[in-house]
Every structure is written in structure tokens, then in C-alpha cells.
Amino acid sequence: MNKKPNILLIYTGGTIGMIRDFKTGALKAFDFKNLLEKIPELQLLDCNIDTVSFNEPIDSSNMKPEYWVQMAEIIEDNYTLFDGFVILHGSDTMSYSASALSFMLENLAKPVIFTGSQLPIGDLRTDAKENLITSIQIASKQENHKPLIKEVCLYFEYKLYRGNRTTKINAEHFQAFASLNYPDLAESGVHLKINKEYLFRSSLNKNLIVRKNLDSNIAIIKIFPGISPQVFQSIFNIKNLKAVIIETYGAGNCTTEAWFINLITQTIKKGIHIINITQCSGGSVIMGHYETSRELIKAGVISGKDITTEAAIAKTMYLLGQNISGKSFKTIYETSLRGEIT
Ligand code: ASP
Numbered sequence: 001m002n003k004k005p006n007i008l009l010i011y012t013g014g015t016i017g018m019i020r021d022f023k024t025g026a027l028k029a030f031d032f033k034n035l036l037e038k039i040p041e042l043q044l045l046d047c048n049i050d051t052v053s054f055n056e057p058i059d060s061s062n063m064k065p066e067y068w069v070q071m072a073e074i075i076e077d078n079y080t081l082f083d084g085f086v087i088l089h090g091s092d093t094m095s096y097s098a099s100a101l102s103f104m105l106e107n108l109a110k111p112v113i114f115t116g117s118q119l120p121i122g123d124l125r126t127d128a129k130e131n132l133i134t135s136i137q138i139a140s141k142q143e144n145h146k147p148l149i150k151e152v153c154l155y156f157e158y159k160l161y162r163g164n165r166t167t168k169i170n171a172e173h174f175q176a177f178a179s180l181n182y183p184d185l186a187e188s189g190v191h192l193k194i195n196k197e198y199l200f201r202s203s204l205n206k207n208l209i210v211r212k213n214l215d216s217n218i219a220i221i222k223i224f225p226g227i228s229p230q231v232f233q234s235i236f237n238i239k240n241l242k243a244v245i246i247e248t249y250g251a252g253n254c255t256t257e258a259w260f261i262n263l264i265t266q267t268i269k270k271g272i273h274i275i276n277i278t279q280c281s282g283g284s285v286i287m288g289h290y291e292t293s294r295e296l297i298k299a300g301v302i303s304g305k306d307i308t309t310e311a312a313i314a315k316t317m318y319l320l321g322q323n324i325s326g327k328s329f330k331t332i333y334e335t336s337l338r339g340e341i342t
Pocket of ligand 1: 013014015016058059060061089090091092093116117118
């Protein structure tokens, strides 16, 4: 007889874990220990569910790398005991966390599905139950007794996305996330349709390595018409700064004024990495496509290609934490490590 998959539900915080007191209207924390009693539908799923919670669940707007390490350690400690992991997380920084975990969990061969909700689990019109139930169902999917999904994903409002390709696009709609540069991995309708051709597949069968060293000595600058040299100067002069992500226009364009190019060139010479990503929600940086970005190639700017801002932040912290030498940093950054760039 086939063994039912074991799924670990990790509650980190966020709206999904809230329940409304119908008398006072106040939101209070939901007790995940009694999850199966509170959501009896879960017993219909063909898997065993265990739960673990952060000691002090957080609103995800308080997210920081220490919490990413905490999540990664829960997965590391339970990796051999479970076939899949579902992380319940606030939606505000879910794309950042999913991106970070994708880099931290090297050689991942099991599903890690982030989900959350716009309305608390106890609300009448909640989106939490569908998100939770389908995420568990997806995490339990197997093929030849092995997990079908072997990557960090995000499930929200009937769609499964590659985690490091997502962005929160709406603060109100149930469809709060989008993956503009990579197709959906699955869609939940009458049937659960998994788009197998888009799933991440690493060719090597290696053991999980959990990379916990993240370096947050980074900054991000979104350029705008009229941005002054002082803004760049003050950021480039931050003590211990190791990398700056610049959100440029369109396909990676920015001003060609001499002060800008000089500042970028000098900063790279000082050993600070500069990464060019686009402000557009979809599409890619193609440096050299227009004259305005040709100078950046000469200066040694790294192309973030079609990476999201969230994944760029996570990848930068992760690669800095790996102590990669100057030149290789650019080559590795411009390579897809976990399917984060095309
Ligand atoms: N502020 C909340 C959080 O991100 C919103 C949510 O739970 O979706 O934790």
C-alpha cells in the first residue's frame, strides 16, 4: 500500500492565521495546533498534516533575514521526515521570502509552497481556506512516489507560481500576486492542472544544502526624472556597502549625463557591485540595446535581466554571503541559479 505523503505546515504569521471574534469584531491569532478540528475539510486530503509555528508569529512587514534563516532551519530539521512543506506567511513580503528561500535551499528536491490570504481564515468570505487546502494538495502531489514539485513556489487565488518570479501587485484583490516573466506552474479550477513543462528541474541528485549566510549590506535606488547626484553619492558612501541595485527605466536605461556614468564607474572600481534591473513589472533589462545603457556595460554594471526586485534583493544578499570574488560575482549573478531569470 502506498504511504500517504507527510506535509509540514509552518505558520510564520500574517492574516491567514487570524480569526475574528464575532462578538467584538477584533482579530486574534488562530491556534494552528487544532487546525484539523477547525478546518475539518483538511481531513479529506490524502496526506498526513503536521503543524509548527513561529514562537512569536509576525506580521510579514517585520520580515528580516533572521526569520528567513528560521524558516530554512525548520525545513532543514524536518527535511527527511516530510514530503512537502507549506509556509503560511503574510502577503506583504511573501515574494521576498519565497525568493530568499529559493536561494537558501540549494538542491531542493521537495515542494516548499508559500501561501497566505487577504482575509482572515475565520471570515465568512475568506480566501484562506482555498489557498491553504490547495497548497497542501499541491505539496502532496507525487510522481513515482517522489514529490512532483522540487522548488519554492507561491500559491494564491487559484494559481501556483515560481516563488522567485512573483510580485505582490494588489493590496485588495484576492488575486494579489503576479508572475509577469514566467508562466504559471499550476492552475486550480475544476481540476488541478500542473504545467509540468515549467517546473524547475535540476539535473543533479544532490543533498540539500541550506545556505544561511545572507549579507544585507545592500541598497536599492529607483531612478526618476530629476534624481540628483547627491542621492547616489550619499548611498554609495554608506559604510560597508557591498552592492546597489538600481531600478532603471524600460530595458535598463538611465541618464547618460557625465556625473552619473562617472559615479557608477568609480563606485564599481571601489569594489561595490551595481546591478541593473527594470522598473517595469514585466520584460527584461537588455544592456546596450539603447545608447543610454551602453555606458553601463563599459562601467561593469551587472545585468539583472528579467529578475524581479524581490528576487534581486534576495540573490544579492545570498551571493554576497557566499564570498564570491569580484569577477565571478557578475558572471554568477547573470546566470539563472533557481530559475529566477530567463
Ligand atoms: N500585513 C499582513 C502581512 O503581510 C498582510 C497579510 O497577512 O497578507 O503579514
